[in-house]
Amino acid sequence: MPAHLENEQDLVTAAKAGDSDAFVTLVNQYSRHIYRLGLSITGNHHDAEDVLQEALLRAYTALADFQANSRFYTWLVRIAVNVALGKLRKRTLWKESSLDEAREGEDGSFIPLEIESWGEDPEKACLNSELQQILADVIQTLDPKSRTIFTLRDVEKFSIEETATMLGVSIPVVKTRLLRSRLKLREELTKYFGKDARNAMPTSRR
C-alpha cells in the first residue's frame, strides 16, 4: 500500500470542488499500484491498462460519494477491484474459479514438495525489474480468485476482513485461499531462489 500523501485531504477537497489538476495529482501517486493490481488480477497488460483507466474515470465520476473519513487509496482499490473482477466475469474465469470453493473444507491441504532453503535473498539475487517480472509471472500460477485474494492481502496489505469485504467472500475462504496461495508461491519462488534453483536467473547477478 503506498504511503499516504501528506496533502491528500487538501487534494481530495479540491478535486471534489472540481479541480481536475488536484484529481490528477492525487491519482498519479497511485496509478502504478492500480496498474499492478489490475495486472495481477487479470493476468495481462491490456486489461490492466483498461482497469487503470476505467477505475480512474469511475473514481472521478463518483468523487462526490467519497467519504472524507476513509482513505482515498482504499476507496480507489475497491473501484479497481470491481472493474477487474468485471473483466474476469466476462471471461467467465471468476465463475470457474468459484466452483473450486466446493472443494474447500475437505482435507485438501497443500503438501509442500520443494523442501529447499533459499540462497541469497531475492532482492539481492536479481535486479528489481527482474524480480518484478518473476513475481508477476509466479502469481499467474494461482487461479483468479486466489491471486486476487493474495494481491489484496499480501501485496496491497489490506486486512483479512477488508479483503473479504471487498470481494464479498467469507473470512474462512480468504484464510484458506491465502494459505494455499502462499504455499504455492513459495514453491514457485523456490524454483528461482532455492540453493539448487532449476530456473536460470535472467541475468548473471546470481
Next chain:
Amino acid sequence: MRCRQVVDKISEYLDGELDPELVRELEGHLEHCEDCRVVVDTTRKTVEVFCDTEPSPLPNDVHERLNQMFTQKFRKDPS
C-alpha cells in the same frame, strides 16, 4: 504437533494470529524438524518479497495514454 499441522498453521503463525499455546507447539516442532523450518522460513520470505517490492513505474505508453484520457475528459467536462 505434526508436519501437516505446521503447514496448516503457517499463515496464522506468520501473521501473528496463532494462539500462544499453538505457537509454543509449532516452535517446539521446528526445533527438531529441519524440513518444516525450511518451509516456514521460505514461506515467510515469500510473503516478505511480495510485500516489500514496490511496483515499477507505469510503462511509458500506458502513462501517455492515461494523460491523453485525462486531457480529453477534462476538456469535455470542465467541471
